[in-house]
Amino acid sequence: MSRGLHRYLAVFAALAGMSAAGCVSGSLASDTGPRPAGYAWSQAGRQMVHVGEQVEFDFVLQDWAWSFQAPLGIADYCVVYVGDERIEIGPDIHGHFRFSYAFHDLPAGDAVTIRATPYQTRGSRDFMKIREQWIEGDSPYDQADRAVAFADAIRLLAYRVPVELTIARPANDLDLQSGVLKIRRTDGATTSVFIDKPDRPGFTMSGPEPDGYYRAFYQPRGNELNATGTTDVEFVMYDTLGQRHYASQTLDTP
Numbered sequence: 001m002s003r004g005l006h007r008y009l010a011v012f013a014a015l016a017g018m019s020a021a022g023c024v025s026g027s028l029a030s031d032t033g034p035r036p037a038g039y040a041w042s043q044a045g046r047q048m049v050h051v052g053e054q055v056e057f058d059f060v061l062q063d064w065a066w067s068f069q070a071p072l073g074i075a076d077y078c079v080v081y082v083g084d085e086r087i088e089i090g091p092d093i094h095g096h097f098r099f100s101y102a103f104h105d106l107p108a109g110d111a112v113t114i115r116a117t118p119y120q121t122r123g124s125r126d127f128m129k130i131r132e133q134w135i136e137g138d139s140p141y142d143q144a145d146r147a148v149a150f151a152d153a154i155r156l157l158a159y160r161v162p163v164e165l166t167i168a169r170p171a172n173d174l175d176l177q178s179g180v181l182k183i184r185r186t187d188g189a190t191t192s193v194f195i196d197k198p199d200r201p202g203f204t205m206s207g208p209e210p211d212g213y214y215r216a217f218y219q220p221r222g223n224e225l226n227a228t229g230t231t232d233v234e235f236v237m238y239d240t241l242g243q244r245h246y247a248s249q250t251l252d253t254p
Contacts, residue, residue, distance in 0.1 A: 024061055024069055026078075026149040028116045031056040032227040033154070034254070042228075048254040049156045052104050053222025059089075059097040059116045061149065070095040075118035075148050083112045103222065108160040117151040159254070161225070163218040165235045165247040169208040172239040176205055179237035181216065183224050191224045216247075225253045 032055045033042030041058055049055055059078050061069040071091045078097040080087040089097045097116070106112055122143040163181065167174065181193040181203050196202040207214035216235055225231045233249045 023064060024074060024149050025066075026059060026116060026118055026152045027062055028057065028059045028114065028152040028154055030058075030114075030154055030156075032156075034228055045153070046155045046157065048159055049103050049106070050220075050222040050225055050253065051106065051108050051158050051160045052102065053225075053227070054100055054102040055156075055227075056100045057098065057114065057116075057154075059118070059152070060095070061118060068095070071097075071118065074120065076121040078116055078118045081113075081115045103156070103158060106156075106158040108158050111155060111157045113153055113155050115151045115153040118148050120146040120148050122146055160219070161251050161253060163203070163216070163220060163233050163249060163251070165216045165233070165249055166213045167216070167235070167237060167245050167247050169212050169214060170239045170243065170245060172241045172243065173208075174214060174237055174239050174245065176237070179203070179205070179216065179235065181218055182234045182236075183220060184232045184234070185224075185226050186229070191220075193218055220251075225251065227253070229253060 027043060029041035029043045030047060031041060032049050032053060033044040033047030035042040035044075057080070059080070061071050061075060063069045072095070076090070078089045078091075080089060080099060082101055087099060087101075089099045091097055097118070101114075103112075122145055163183075165181075176195055179195055183191040183193070194200065194202045196204050203216050203218035205214055205216055209215065214237075216237075220231075231251045231253045233251060235247045235249075237245050239245065
């Protein structure tokens with residue numbers, strides 16, 4: 001029997017045994033999905049992620065009463081698939097399997113499934129990463145690692161929300177170089193964005209247009225926005241006589 005077939009049969013048998021015993025389960029959560037006030041993690045099965053956002057994930061074991069179960073002696077590592085990409089994570093000092101992933105290559109409108117399964121090592125690990133490639137061991141004498149809980153999964157849908165603001169053309173024309181766009185997050189972080197230049201990407205301006213308005217446009221990066229809820233944007237620009245002109249926008253960032 002090939003080691004690959006042996007491995008899958010062993011995983012199937014282990015999962016069948018877990019189902020009967022019901023002794024341990026796994027829970028995957030992220031910091032980008034909807035959650036009650038005061039909670040850091042979301043366990044929602046379907047969540048939204050902004051293009052380019054770096055998301056933190058947390059996987060834990062639970063006992064039969066859905067309470068945290070320390071992995072010592074139960075699970076040595078966790079296998080995570082982000083789509084087809086394989087990642088292996090060991091537990092931290094608190095017994096959590098935590099990792100982060102930046103979704104730069106997930107276009108708006110596309111979705112990806114993140115799936116996590118805890119394993120107990122038996123002999124040598126089933127896979128080794130060599131030169132950025134995962135290689136499966138092929139020894140028929142080495143037991144396959146044991147999955148100790150069913151995989152838990154989160155489905156992420158990518159979205160992108162632009163900043164679009166208008167300012168009426170004043171009698172004394174605007175000084176386009178004076179503009180500052182500020183994106184404010186609920187954790188107190190503020191991103192200041194200036195007009196786009198070859199050596200400094202920023203917001204772009206159009207106008208004055210026939211309707212008498214200037215328009216500012218900016219495509220935020222994922223982690224400039226709140227992970228959930230809404231995000232406030234403020235825009236200030238001065239005219240050639242130093243008068244202040246203001247616009248604001250509230251972005252939906254689910």
